[in-house]
Amino acid sequence: MLELIGAGFSLGWPLLAFLVCLILYFQGSIKDPVEKKAATFKGIVGIFCALAACMAIANYTANFNADPGVLPVSLVLITATTFVLSLYFTNIGALMKIGGFMFFVAAALSGYGNWLPQVEGGFPPPVVKLDFQSMSAQQLGDEGEKIIFGGLGQSKTQGAIGKGQCPLCHGFQKGFLSERAPNLFDIPARSKTRLEEPNYHMNDPASRPSVQKEAFEGSGTAVDAQEYIAESHACPNCYVVPGFGVKGSNDTESPMPRIHKAPISLSMGELAAVDTWMYVREGMEAPPYDVIVTSYEKFIPEGDRITVTEEDDGGAAAGGVLATGEEPVNEIFMKAACVACHTIPGIEGATGKVGPALIEGTNAPNRLKDAGYKGKAKSVKEYITESILDPSAYVVTDYPDGQMPKDFGKKLSAGAVNKIVNYLSQVKDGQDPPPIE
């Protein structure tokens, strides 16, 4: 409060000084003691109101971006100012009262808006370059879970949503709420039975009652479970599960978007990852990557396919490096996708929980002393370098081995690794993070 008053003074001192001079002028110019008293009183009220108005402006200026939650305070201050002015300056009383009331309403509504939980829609997620083709089924499934739910282990959390946005409408666990679209629990097994449903018309798309008979001309219908899943993703209109069509369409049109198109825009690799997760999470053997991709190729015309090569801008998948070392360290963390799995103090968006938090200035010395440590590092920096280039050299307790990619030595330049090591070695528990260079 005192700080705000100070800010108000520093902003409005010329005005306040003018008002003080005005009061002094009244002392000399007005002879009638009653009038003089009234003028002095009005002058003091004016000073109070001017100060309140300056405090309001100062608060607005200082906190517009920093802490918008306190901006309604400015409106309250102006409300008080206008009401006081309306009491003592009756010639503009009605206007001031109305203005004050309006400021009061605006302050109340702003305050209400700031009181509610503050949800901010972040930037669209950066495209992470992954080589889906060379992943194991488990790795592919994990990526699928991230695409659907936004993170590993999130599939059991109701409301968790990833790039695929599937849980907006679909339930995935037995008994989970799924009123807008079918619950996808047990879908790999159920897909087969879908092919036999009366309106599906396997191998006879022309007989379908739906608004769209085929994904594209000549694509035909699915003939097995995997193809059914692919078709339902690439062409939701081709077959609509009874009861889940667009209202009024008699289940001939689906409300679901094609997920290989904007705004979801999953690449072929990501589609394969999503499908693989649906098999893996039920303990089923997922079809190989190529089989899944082939099933999608049947329903997505070549021009519409988003491939890994297209997404990649000459990065790791094309044989280049993810980061050259010329970038600031936060960008390197971002490009190498460290932030997806690790919490890194000082790096915006690095809140991953898959791997340990990277507070290496504190942790590394302890790990070097750990009896279980069999690596070759002798110093903190050497330890960090080793854990990037050879993650299995020492695996932190409670975290599984094999999660972290082992090819960062090829994907990051020496300069980039050095920047990471320099930064992480300075991150210490209980201290401010180091500056980003």
Add this chain to the structure above:
Amino acid sequence: MGHLLGRMTRNSKKVMAGTALFAMVGLLVLPIFMALPALAGGGGGGAAGQPPADVLAERAAAGVGEEAEEEQVETGRDVYYKIEGPAVGMPAPITEDNETYYPRYNFESRVLLWVANQQHLYYGSFVLAVPIFCMCIEFAGMVSKDKEMAKKYDKLAYDFIKISLTAYSLTAILGGILIFTFLTLYPAFFGYLSSIFRPVMHIYALLFVAESATLYIYYYGWNQMKEGVMKWVHLSMCVILNVIGTVLMFLANSWIAFMMSPAGVDEQGRYLGNIWHVLHTALWNPLNVHRILGNMAFGGGVVAAYAAYRFLSAKTDEDRAHYDWMGYIAMSLGVAFLIPLPFAGYWLMREVYAYRQQMGITLMGGLLAWLFIIQATMIGILFLTTNYYLWQALGRMTGGERFQRYIKYLVFILVVGLLVFITPHTIVMTPAELKAMGGQQHPVLGNYGVMSAKNGGINAIIMTTILSFIWYQRGNKIPTVSWSKFGNIFMGCFFIVAQLNNIWLACYGYFIPANVRIGLSVPQVAGTLSCLFLMTPLNLAMLSGAKELGPIKWGTIQPRSQYALIMLATAFTWMMGLMGYIRSSVRLFWHVNEVMRDNSPWAYTHTIGFAANVISFNVLFFWITIMFVFWLGALGMKATPVPVKEAVPGTPAPQPAAGS
């Protein structure tokens, strides 16, 4: 000619004036319809699916055969209409975060554009709504058999248009500021939109000229066209003014509708040569209807606030009586359009869901869901305020005190209805909050916030408001028709049955699936609309020849009632800003949904608090400037007083509009 007109009967004059009106409107609208087939071909191009004529001519001159043409003309598939068309436009630019695509000052460009846009919209809404009021009021004056009342209505309409005239210049200035803001801060985006809407941009500009010309003729010709047929011609000018204004608004709406639900372009954003498809997108018509109603309610609010200001600063009883009456008329008009607004909103939302279910969910159950809780609260506040004003207004009528003891029951229904209406169901939460709550629905509140119950809440509120209005109409009257007892019983039963039906359906919704539950809104709304459209006229019929307990004492209403009008106006302005923000931010990181991506540093959605602060700023900025306009209007009135004999408080005239 004058001799001929003199011999015409009053009815035949009306017929002639009506014919002239239709002819004028027809002549005005004809060029637009004539232009549409040509526009459909792409602004002078061929029919849909064909390249423009100049392209064909060039090809013919070059001796390019049909086969070669088929090979050369690149086609695209309409993202909405799903039909092929010649890709005659350039693809939407793929922007990057740099000064070329997004030049900037040392401030968030998006907020600057937001403020410029909102101010233009506020003023635009006001100047489009006021002529509609003028038309209604001037018409009411012309058909009124009471000459005093006719004069009062005429003066009121004149006062309205005078305020509008000053605001009109400000609207044009703000429009210019908006365009400059667009051009300087979002040149690539604005360039793309301009390329798409090029065929209609000049029509828009010409309509603006026509609007200005008609407005000036209407205003400056007021005294010249005040008698006989010329008065009808004058009213016809207002009709024309409103037709032009509405078409202007539809064209402006087509830009925002295109940004939300693009059509007439392919996936790359290339214009496919059919401007009608670009205009007629999935959300255009619902937005048009919603905005017309919204503008009217907003305009009513602004004029009511003006009247309240004049009432509170009035020095004489006569002035107080006049502005009390003016506030009442403006408030009635505003609320009349506020009542159907939620239904138009439901239609818009239904079309949003039909267009993109994800968009609907982002709005109602996702990122923006909390903003709808604010909106629901504000709708509740608007209706509560309206009721409060009506109850206060009963105080200026002899006999109005009969209803005071029942008001507490109405308060109970309104408060319960509001609490149900604002109870959330699915809530956006962080993972930690989700874990703490054990799911997306609150263990207790989550059971109550389903759609049918919310519909029940708002319908109960609207029905109660209708009842308040009926009581107000009866304030100083006792029905004397022979069937008044039967009428009262019928009316009472009708309200009770409608309310019970509403509550029963609200509860029944808990026992049926969501996709069936949503259909309950139809019978719920039907009950409310029946109350509105059957009970209000029935009440008027019962009040025909009613016994008056005393006059309406205009100007004797409590000053606090005027703050209800100001509250109504401020809250409505705030809600308009809120809904505009919601509509715009639902595109998330798209300039044009799924066609042109926003790659600026501001391609994220602000927190609710930040949005609320900017909305408050916009609201207050608008009100400070419109106060200035009011002040200018008052200066003008002082300069040229219109000699009209005012009704003295305590005399029977004027009567409430609904009762006259």
